[in-house]
Amino acid sequence: MSSPRSSRRPAKPLAGRRIAITRAREQAPELTGKLTALGAEVLELPLIKISQSIDKQELADVLLEFGSYDWIVFTSANGVRHFFQEFFRIFDDIRSLGLLRFACIGPATAREIEALHLKVECMPKLATGGALAEALIATGSLDNAKVLVITGNLNRDELVQKLEAAQAIVDRLQVYKTEQAALDAEPAAAEFRERGADCILFASSSAVTSYADQAAALALSASARLPLAGSIGELTSETLTQRGIPIAFEAQEPSLDSLVTALVEKLGNR
Known part of the structure; x- marks a missing residue:
C-alpha cells in the first residue's frame, strides 16, 4: 500500500530572508510583491524619487x-x-x-x-x-x-x-x-541601521549613488547583518564598483525577474 501524499507544501525559497530594496517609492510595490511571494521579508529603502x-x-x-x-x-x-x-x-x-x-x-x-x-x-x-x-x-x-x-x-x-x-x-x-531621496528620517532607514539585511538589491545606478552618498545615515549598528549587494545589470554594477561596494551577484538580464532569479540562486533555501 502506497504511503499517503504529504500535504506539506515546499518551503518558499526566500523564507526567513530580509531583503532591502532601493527603488523609488512608487516603483517598489512590483518588486516587493515578487519577493514576498517567495517568502522574503522586504524592507523598502526609497533612495531615489521620481x-x-x-x-x-x-x-x-x-x-x-x-x-x-x-x-x-x-x-x-x-x-x-x-x-x-x-x-x-x-x-x-x-x-x-x-x-x-x-x-x-x-x-x-x-x-x-x-x-x-x-x-x-x-x-x-x-x-x-x-x-x-x-x-x-x-x-x-x-x-x-x-x-x-x-x-x-x-x-x-x-x-x-x-x-x-x-x-x-x-x-x-x-x-x-x-x-536622491533623503532617508535619515525614514523609519525604514532606522530599521536597516539596527537590523541590516541579508541582501540589498540595486535596480539603477542612481540608487547606488544615493546609497553611497547617504552612507552615514545608513551606517549599520554593530549587531546588524551586513547585506550582500545584488545588481540588476552591467551599468548598475559599474557604479557599485566605482563606489567601492562589493557585488555579490548580478542579474543575467537587466530586468526585475532576472534580478529575483539571481537572488534566489544566491540565497534561496534548498
Missing part, C-alpha cells in the same frame, strides 16, 4: 513638429507615464499621435504603452539603450527619419549617439527627473 519635469518651451517645440516624427522612443516606464500625463493634458484624443511608430527598451515599458492600446513595433531582447538603438537600426527605417526620444534627466547618450550615427534626426524631450 517626478515630472518638462521644459514647457521644449514641449511646445516638439508638439509643433509632432506630425513629422516617424518614431517615438521610450527608455523607461516612467517616461511613458509622464509623457502621456502631459499629452492628455493637452490633447483629448489618442489619435492626435498621428502615425507615430513606438519603440521601447523592455517589457515593463511596453506594458505601459500597451495599456493605452498602442502597439510597440520595436523592442530589443536585452533591455539596454544600446540594444534598443541596434533594434531600431535593424528595422531599416532610420535614414533621415525623425525620432523623438523621451528621457529622464539621467539618461545616457549611447542610444541617441547610435541613432544619429545611423542618419536619424533625433530630438530629445525630458519628461521626468530622478533625484
